[in-house]
Amino acid sequence: MTHKRARTGRFGEELALSHLLRGGHKLLERNYRTRFGEIDLVTMDGDILVFTEVRTRSSSSFGTPLESVTLAKIHRLRRLAQAYIAATGQSQRCIRFDVIGVKCSAGTAQIEHVEGAF
Numbered sequence: 254m255t256h257k258r259a260r261t262g263r264f265g266e267e268l269a270l271s272h273l274l275r276g277g278h279k280l281l282e283r284n285y286r287t288r289f290g291e292i293d294l295v296t297m298d299g300d301i302l303v304f305t306e307v308r309t310r311s312s313s314s315f316g317t318p319l320e321s322v323t324l325a326k327i328h329r330l331r332r333l334a335q336a337y338i339a340a341t342g343q344s345q346r347c348i349r350f351d352v353i354g355v356k357c358s359a360g361t362a363q364i365e366h367v368e369g370a371f
Contacts, residue, residue: 265309265318265355265362266293272353272364278303287336290329295337302346304334306370309355318354319365327371 270280278296285292294305306326308318315321330350338344352370356363 261311261357262307262309264357265353266307268355268362268364269305269307269353269366270294272366273298273303273305282337285333285337287333287340289332289336292330292333292337298349300347302338302343302348303351304330304337304348305351305353306330307353307355309357311357317365318356319352319367319370322352322370 266283270283273294273296274280276298278298280294280296281302282292282295285295292304293307294303296303296305306322308321310316310318310321327350334348334350338346338348349369350371352367354365354367356365
């Protein structure tokens with residue numbers, strides 16, 4: 254990943270995390286890595302364990318941030334969530350998958366949060 258893309262991605266994750274914390278979420282993990290890949294944010298929303306994918310774009314040339322979540326990515330996130338649950342023993346919890354899209358342009362950022370995206 255290029256330096257600019259990495260910086261944009263980190264910026265988007267910071268905004269998404271702030272958004273979730275303002276909404277009452279409690280952060281459990283950030284950039285949780287397994288052999289299957291990485292979960293951007295793992296939080297608790299009340300009694301619900303939430304796995305959040307953050308997609309950040311600086312232009313719409315290749316579609317919106319939310320449009321960039323492919324079927325393959327959804328399958329990977331589900332597998333990552335299973336690994337997280339097995340590793341942490343949280344199998345009795347209700348879970349949810351959210352996607353947060355961050356669009357950055359001209360010094361502003363727009364956040365779109367889809368709860369229960371898949």
